[in-house]
Amino acid sequence: MIDSATRTESKAIEVHNRNIDSWKRKFGEKTKIIFLEKGWLLFLVGFLLGRAIVLSSVSPFALSFLASVWFMRKEKSFKVVLAAVAGALTYEWQHGVYIAGAMLVFLFFASLFNKVNQQQKILPIIVLVSTILARAFYYSILGPLTPYNWTLIIVEGVLSAVLVLIFMQSIPLLSPKRYKPALKNEEIVCMIILLASVLTGMIGWEIQGASFEQISSRYLVLWLAYVGGAAIGSTVGVVAGLILSLADVASLYQMSLLAFSSEE
Structure with missing residues (x-):
């Protein structure tokens, strides 16, 4: 009697665990479809990069991200444009107008030189020209x-x-079509810079005095230090602290704090 009850209970636990694993698998697949295949992760990153500003008035992130998406996943470019402009408007409407103008200039030149070979070498030049033209026009409106x-x-x-x-x-x-799970060193560093740039877009968001970018930067450092070790963690801390300090000079001490915290 007791043995049959124990077996029934163990089977129920096994079925319950199997249902949980199945639910987790389905949730992971749906999340992958929504964020990766449909491009909503790019939308979120574009929104935050549209808000990202360093040195009080320099905003190089949104246009560079659009150019990269244009080169790698062109079908998602329009979604990134909308996200970046929306993010910029949440910071300041003048900044939103500048981002929209710079992206229009970029899309014009990118479409003009779309048939030219070696797009990877041409796009940085197009971004350079688009940024200079848009920013010069913006400053000329404000004054000499x-x-x-x-x-x-x-x-x-x-x-x-x-x-x-x-x-x-x-x-x-x-x-979603990435087949190599191992990352090269340059890919790791570039991803760290992208993540640190995204954190910059969270500056100004607070809940009861707690800053979003400070909380997120600490969790990011702890997570990558746990996954990749102290070397990766300290690299993330230095890069994130450096970029955040450029956005807010008062946070300069965060660079050393984040770097050393990953080694503990």
Whole structure:
């Protein structure tokens, strides 16, 4: 009697565990379809990068991300444009107008040179030109261009061109058709830079005095330090702290704090 009751109970537990595993598998598959295949993960990243600003007025992330998506997954470009403009508008409407204008200029030149070979080499140049033209026009509306304005324009253009090459190494990792589970060193570093840039878009979000970007950066460092070890964790801490400190100078001490916390 007791043995039969024990067997029945063990079978019930086994069925329950099997149902939980099946539910987890279905949930993972649906999540993959929604975020990867339908491109909603790119939408979320584009929204946060549209908000990301460093040095108070430099915003090289959104246009570089659009160029990378245009090169790797062109069918998702329109969704990224909408996400980046929407994210920029949540920061400031003038910033949203600039992002929309820069992306329109980029799409014009990218469509114009779409048939040219070696797009990977041409796109950074297109992003550089688009950023300079859009930002120069934006500053000219506000007033006469000063040497300081031109310095910021050139810095933003160069950063945008460099970030295109970095994000191109990260976009394939967000694709559903990735077959190699092992990552190269350059892919890891590029993904870390992308994640740190995304954290910058969370600046200004607070719940009862707790900053979203500070909480997210700590969880990111802990997670990658657990997965990849102290070396990867410290790299994430330095990169995330550096980019966050560029967005908010008051957070400069976070770079050393995040770097050392990953080694504990």
